[in-house]
Amino acid sequence: MSATQASPSAFAASLRHARHVVTGNAVTGLAFAMFFLFLLCAAFGPLIAPYDPLASNTAIALQPPSWAHPFGTDQLGRDILSRVVVAARLDMTVAIASVALVFALGGLAGVAAGFFGGWTDRVVGRIADTIMAFPLFVLAMGIVAALGNTVTNIVIATAIVNFPLYARLARAEAAIRREAGFVLAARLTGNSELRILLTQILPNILPIMAVQVSLTMGYAILNAAGLSFIGLGVRPPTPEWGIMVAEGASFIVSGEWWVALFPGLALMLAVFCFNLLGDGLRDIVDPQRRS
Amino acid sequence: MSATTTDNPPLLEIRDLTIEFATRAGPVQAVRQVSLGIRKGETVGIVGESGSGKSVTSYAVMRILDRAGRIAAGSIGFSGIDLPGLPEREMRDLRGREISMIFQNPRAALNPIRAVGRQIEDVLIRHAQATRATTRARAIEMLEQVRIARPEERYHAYPFELSGGMCQRIVIALALACGPQLLIADEPTTGLDVTTQKTVMELVTELTRARGMSTLLITHDLGLAAAYCDRVVVMERGRVVEDAPAQQIFRAPQHPYTRRLLRATPRPGARLPDLLPEGEAPPVEAPEATPGPVLLDVINLVKEFPRAGSGGLGSWLRRGPALPPARAVDGISFQIRRGESVGLVGESGCGKSTTSMMVMRLLERTSGSIQFDGQEIGAIAPRDVTRSALRRRIQMVFQDPTDSLNPRYTAGRAIADPILRLGELRGAGLEDRCRELARLVGLPEALLGRFPHQLSGGQKARVGIARAIALNPELVVLDEPTAALDVSVQAVVLNLLQDLKLRLGMSYLFVSHDLHVVKLLCDRVIVMRQGRIVEQGPTGQVLNQPAADYTRALLAAAPAAP
Numbered sequence: 001m002s003a004t005q006a007s008p009s010a011f012a013a014s015l016r017h018a019r020h021v022v023t024g025n026a027v028t029g030l031a032f033a034m035f036f037l038f039l040l041c042a043a044f045g046p047l048i049a050p051y052d053p054l055a056s057n058t059a060i061a062l063q064p065p066s067w068a069h070p071f072g073t074d075q076l077g078r079d080i081l082s083r084v085v086v087a088a089r090l091d092m093t094v095a096i097a098s099v100a101l102v103f104a105l106g107g108l109a110g111v112a113a114g115f116f117g118g119w120t121d122r123v124v125g126r127i128a129d130t131i132m133a134f135p136l137f138v139l140a141m142g143i144v145a146a147l148g149n150t151v152t153n154i155v156i157a158t159a160i161v162n163f164p165l166y167a168r169l170a171r172a173e174a175a176i177r178r179e180a181g182f183v184l185a186a187r188l189t190g191n192s193e194l195r196i197l198l199t200q201i202l203p204n205i206l207p208i209m210a211v212q213v214s215l216t217m218g219y220a221i222l223n224a225a226g227l228s229f230i231g232l233g234v235r236p237p238t239p240e241w242g243i244m245v246a247e248g249a250s251f252i253v254s255g256e257w258w259v260a261l262f263p264g265l266a267l268m269l270a271v272f273c274f275n276l277l278g279d280g281l282r283d284i285v286d287p288q289r290r291s
Numbered sequence: 292m293s294a295t296t297t298d299n300p301p302l303l304e305i306r307d308l309t310i311e312f313a314t315r316a317g318p319v320q321a322v323r324q325v326s327l328g329i330r331k332g333e334t335v336g337i338v339g340e341s342g343s344g345k346s347v348t349s350y351a352v353m354r355i356l357d358r359a360g361r362i363a364a365g366s367i368g369f370s371g372i373d374l375p376g377l378p379e380r381e382m383r384d385l386r387g388r389e390i391s392m393i394f395q396n397p398r399a400a401l402n403p404i405r406a407v408g409r410q411i412e413d414v415l416i417r418h419a420q421a422t423r424a425t426t427r428a429r430a431i432e433m434l435e436q437v438r439i440a441r442p443e444e445r446y447h448a449y450p451f452e453l454s455g456g457m458c459q460r461i462v463i464a465l466a467l468a469c470g471p472q473l474l475i476a477d478e479p480t481t482g483l484d485v486t487t488q489k490t491v492m493e494l495v496t497e498l499t500r501a502r503g504m505s506t507l508l509i510t511h512d513l514g515l516a517a518a519y520c521d522r523v524v525v526m527e528r529g530r531v532v533e534d535a536p537a538q539q540i541f542r543a544p545q546h547p548y549t550r551r552l553l554r555a556t557p558r559p560g561a562r563l564p565d566l567l568p569e570g571e572a573p574p575v576e577a578p579e580a581t582p583g584p585v586l587l588d589v590i591n592l593v594k595e596f597p598r599a600g601s602g603g604l605g606s607w608l609r610r611g612p613a614l615p616p617a618r619a620v621d622g623i624s625f626q627i628r629r630g631e632s633v634g635l636v637g638e639s640g641c642g643k644s645t646t647s648m649m650v651m652r653l654l655e656r657t658s659g660s661i662q663f664d665g666q667e668i669g670a671i672a673p674r675d676v677t678r679s680a681l682r683r684r685i686q687m688v689f690q691d692p693t694d695s696l697n698p699r700y701t702a703g704r705a706i707a708d709p710i711l712r713l714g715e716l717r718g719a720g721l722e723d724r725c726r727e728l729a730r731l732v733g734l735p736e737a738l739l740g741r742f743p744h745q746l747s748g749g750q751k752a753r754v755g756i757a758r759a760i761a762l763n764p765e766l767v768v769l770d771e772p773t774a775a776l777d778v779s780v781q782a783v784v785l786n787l788l789q790d791l792k793l794r795l796g797m798s799y800l801f802v803s804h805d806l807h808v809v810k811l812l813c814d815r816v817i818v819m820r821q822g823r824i825v826e827q828g829p830t831g832q833v834l835n836q837p838a839a840d841y842t843r844a845l846l847a848a849a850p851a852a853p
Binding site for chain 2: 180181182184185187188190191192193199200203204
């Protein structure tokens with residue numbers, strides 16, 4: 001196919017386009033820069049961190065930020081900067097894994113519901129309604145408490161809580177395209193219904209789903225941190241932003257603000273970054289913008 | 292009307308107007324040094340194909356350019372006022388009271404959740420043309436003036452309850468409510484049926500003439516401009532190429548572009564090759580039609596749709612007998628022979644598209660028989676059609692070339708799709724076939740790697756046609772294949788279709804609302820109305836000596852360039 005022949009240049013064009021999106025909009029550029037910083041921490045956290053995040057030294061407990069410890073130390077004398085950097089890996093893993101899971105399941109279920117209609121639609125719709133009927137964070141708490149206190153279960157709980165968002169969005173977008181000319185044309189050129197679903201409908205709603213991904217990514221991080229904050233999921237002494245905020249909270253009253261502030265700031269920036277990323281991501285995956 | 296005296300100063304005067312749009316590739320000039328004037332009481336048409344800058348010019352007059360666009364140079368004067376320099380507050384007073392506008396899609400121009408009478412009142416109150424006490428009477432008077440039957444009742448109607456033609460009349464009522472001096476009509480009848488177009492245009496002409504208003508009619512349709520304008524301005528790629536009285540433009544066009552445009556417009560007496568620019572090779576000369584054996588035989592085909600609200604809880608709660616289902620196609624019979632092209636003509640809602648969808652097996656029929664090459668295909672369920680052997684032999688070209696191409700497939704991939712699914716060619720053979728098809732439909736090979744949004748309307752239409760003929764089908768259903776195209780592109784595409792038919796020996800079912808276009812391509816014509824066939828027969832006979840009144844009305848309503 002001529003399309004495959006042209007793939008090296010198509011790849012170059014995609015790169016050029018991505019560069020345009022990142023450099024064309026300062027906010028998107030900033031979001032991507034922050035995203036890569038977080039990814040860097042997640043990938044090489046233990047190597048970058050100046051100290052061992054678990055090594056306690058009560059002699060230097062609760063020291064304010066200094067050159068030796070830019071984010072200060074906690075009640076056990078552990079370096080907070082190291083802990084914040086190392087925690088990125090766990091928090092990002094939970095967020096990405098749960099979003100990937102819900103993207104695949106919710107997206108497929110929603111697209112099938114919108115495209116096939118009928119019983120598929122009713123079943124998916126009622127499942128989504130049932131999940132929406134609960135306060136989402138309480139539901140996530142319940143799932144983790146019932147399934148067991150592990151990171152895997154946090155991922156599953158976060159994915160389930162986000163399911164309606166994905167399923168409903170994908171359903172609406174698929175239903176709009178169900179009668180589109182190119183879908184009818186695909187039917188006439190001998191594509192089976194399943195193939196139409198996967199090659200005609202799904203790729204065309206990816207741009208919209210991409211925005212949803214980055215929005216829920218922020219929410220997934222908050223959800224995971226929130227569960228740890230109330231004592232579900234990750235246990236101390238594992239470095240994790242939610243736990244660190246929870247541990248630091250009791251010291252704010254006594255004036256040791258840095259213990260809770262820095263992990264909280266990391267959490268806030270991560271959520272902020274993912275929300276900003278949404279627009280940029282949409283521009284990259286949308287072929288209409290590529291001209 | 293054309294007797295406007297020369298000492299009558301222009302009401303609207305545009306001088307050397309240049310409009311720039313900021314794009315990724317730098318500023319692009321959409322309108323370049325355009326000058327034109329409209330005198331009081333005059334109707335001026337701006338004619339041009341898509342991208343000629345005709346709409347942008349009118350947006351600049353109304354100061355409703357989108358944010359990327361700006362007036363780079365030139366002036367727009369409206370009865371002595373400099374419009375580009377006017378503060379937004381004063382401009383807002385001017386819009387609607389002095390200059391008003393009618394848009395292409397009347398349904399989109401109306402607020403869907405507000406009764407139409409209230410919408411007219413809003414305009415009147417905004418411009419202090421009526422007090423609370425008198426608005427209602429004024430609004431009903433306006434509805435009367437645009438000939439809405441039972442205006443007191445329709446005052447409470449919502450846009451969705453009215454037909455497209457009625458919605459456009461409401462929009463006209465809105466535009467004229469405050470008695471403006473200038474009306475800008477941007478493609479006011481595109482998307483309306485020809486008979487509706489005629490009544491709407493006559494209404495506009497009559498109302499504006501009675502009020503001594505000036506009108507700027509923006510259209511792609513030379514015939515429409517010829518019928519309703521005193522003067523015509525022809526625009527091409529942002530420039531005015533000709534500006535002359537309507538009669539003169541059509542009798543003695545000066546600019547080569549005007550001549551090309553006139554040539555490309557389907558008109559009585561013209562044959563297909565006449566539409567192409569002079570000197571361009573006409574397609575293979577049509578040999579005397581020798582219809583072969585019957586290929587498609589449709590007998591008593593019926594399609595019923597359940598009425599809204601019937602079935603489910605609604606009908607269970609409602610008392611009395613259930614409404615009978617609506618018959619979109621009401622027992623029609625026709626035949627298509629091998630190598631023949633048959634036109635299926637009618638206005639929107641006549642059932643022509645429903646018929647073509649049933650022939651394509653994209654839609655279940657209610658009753659009746661569809662025989663293809665002696666084999667009953669009506670019983671094949673739409674969901675099984677993909678797997679039937681029939682799929683290779685009947686293909687379709689869709690109305691909207693943009694909507695019918697997957698935005699994520701390159702042109703080459705779209706053309707290859709039927710071969711990948713239903714054919715045997717793979718690898719190098721497939722690539723060769725795609726290139727051959729591209730050559731056949733006149734699509735430059737270099738464009739095969741492009742995505743639909745990187746192609747022009749005509750190029751997309753070619754991709755759609757190449758995809759339909761990829762498997763050498765015997766019957767191709769063409770559903771308004773040129774409705775979304777400019778006339779010059781339409782001329783080329785129609786010639787291409789004719790050429791392909793002669794070379795490949797296909798049969799066509801050509802669905803269209805435009806009798807002039809059907810006449811060019813078809814051997815026989817079927818005229819449909821409200822699900823029934825009103826008339827069918829050889830093209831020449833139906834168009835020259837129509838037997839049915841409806842066919843005569845259709846023919847009379849279609850505006851034609853003289």
